[in-house]
Amino acid sequence: MASRIDPLTLEVVELIGTVVARYHEEYEEAAAKHALTGAQARVLGLLSRGPTPMRRIAQQLKCEPSNVTGIVDRLESRGLVERRLDPADRRVKLAAATEAGKETSERLRGSLDFAREPLAELSADERTALRDLLRRMLGIEP
Amino acid sequence: MASRIDPLTLEVVELIGTVVARYHEEYEEAAAKHALTGAQARVLGLLSRGPTPMRRIAQQLKCEPSNVTGIVDRLESRGLVERRLDPADRRVKLAAATEAGKETSERLRGSLDFAREPLAELSADERTALRDLLRRMLGIEP
DNA sequence: CTGGATATTTCATGTTGTCAAGTAAGTGGG
DNA sequence: CCCACTTACTTGACAACATGAAATATCCAG
Numbered sequence: 001m002a003s004r005i006d007p008l009t010l011e012v013v014e015l016i017g018t019v020v021a022r023y024h025e026e027y028e029e030a031a032a033k034h035a036l037t038g039a040q041a042r043v044l045g046l047l048s049r050g051p052t053p054m055r056r057i058a059q060q061l062k063c064e065p066s067n068v069t070g071i072v073d074r075l076e077s078r079g080l081v082e083r084r085l086d087p088a089d090r091r092v093k094l095a096a097a098t099e100a101g102k103e104t105s106e107r108l109r110g111s112l113d114f115a116r117e118p119l120a121e122l123s124a125d126e127r128t129a130l131r132d133l134l135r136r137m138l139g140i141e142p
Numbered sequence: 143m144a145s146r147i148d149p150l151t152l153e154v155v156e157l158i159g160t161v162v163a164r165y166h167e168e169y170e171e172a173a174a175k176h177a178l179t180g181a182q183a184r185v186l187g188l189l190s191r192g193p194t195p196m197r198r199i200a201q202q203l204k205c206e207p208s209n210v211t212g213i214v215d216r217l218e219s220r221g222l223v224e225r226r227l228d229p230a231d232r233r234v235k236l237a238a239a240t241e242a243g244k245e246t247s248e249r250l251r252g253s254l255d256f257a258r259e260p261l262a263e264l265s266a267d268e269r270t271a272l273r274d275l276l277r278r279m280l281g282i283e284p
Numbered sequence: 285c286t287g288g289a290t291a292t293t294t295c296a297t298g299t300t301g302t303c304a305a306g307t308a309a310g311t312g313g314g
Numbered sequence: 315c316c317c318a319c320t321t322a323c324t325t326g327a328c329a330a331c332a333t334g335a336a337a338t339a340t341c342c343a344g
């Protein structure tokens with residue numbers, strides 16, 4: 001009943017698992033530093049790119065729209081997000097980051113050390129190689 | 143207000159974010175296929191390596207021990223896990239996968255396609271390179 | 285204009301997570 | 315031995331997140 005995957009692939013998968021775990025850990029930690037939950041931080045990050053319909057937030061988060069209602073409610077009650085009506089379609093509500101929300105999002109991004117620390121170990125050539133390998137792995141063929 | 147991180151690092155970070163998202167998506171999906179939540183699947187995976195004290199499960203999951211109680215309760219009520227007393231220390235309870243739990247864990251691991259599909263794109267040399275880069279990134283110096 | 289699709293919300297319910305308090309059992313100094 | 319202290323786990327209260335079903339409002343095609 002031994003695995004039919006070769007040991008090398010298995011090791012890479014395990015390493016990716018470690019990366020995933022560490023990434024999440026740091027993300028939650030950074031969010032908590034700003035009194036945000038992970039989900040709230042993700043939504044705020046999305047909205048920093050511009051006002052977004054509730055439906056689209058749900059799609060990006062891969063969850064039900066009814067769930068987004070609560071998350072945006074909590075962000076709104078703290079003045080980080082506001083709901084606007086879409087003039088083009090009065091059914092949709094656009095969630096938009098307020099000034100305070102944008103600031104928080106900016107500071108949040110700044111405290112995401114996952115970018116700097118681990119990658120600082122690698123030379124520019126190595127980062128290029130890593131980029132290309134990840135691209136191919138993800139099926140991105142530029 | 144442009145980022146002070148170079149574009150290459152930024153792209154790698156974004157790629158890692160994509161990997162993390164896809165990994166999670168597939169993991170939850172695989173768990174759901176076996177009527178498990180993500181947390182339940184993680185605990186069951188842990189226990190497939192052997193009986194484990196509640197405390198240690200909490201450490202691995204990076205959560206409070208009181209949280210583990212509920213997760214193990216739910217797994218136990220479905221016959222996938224059982225609690226045993228540790229003869230060496232009567233304070234500790236060992237959570238252990240039952241036969242059914244081991245089977246479920248095995249099938250779960252088998253349906254984690256993240257291993258095969260994306261990495262199949264890479265040659266053995268590329269996988270070796272990826273492994274070494276990830277190792278260095280994670281600070282694992284063998 | 286009407287019927288069906290779409291966007292959002294509300295409600296009921298379940299899981300995950302925290303924290304504080306409680307119980308049971310190991311441990312060490314007097 | 316005994317007492318205080320720590321450790322392991324559970325319980326209870328509560329918040330956030332997640333789903334699904336039903337309600338409301340709006341859009342759109344025929």
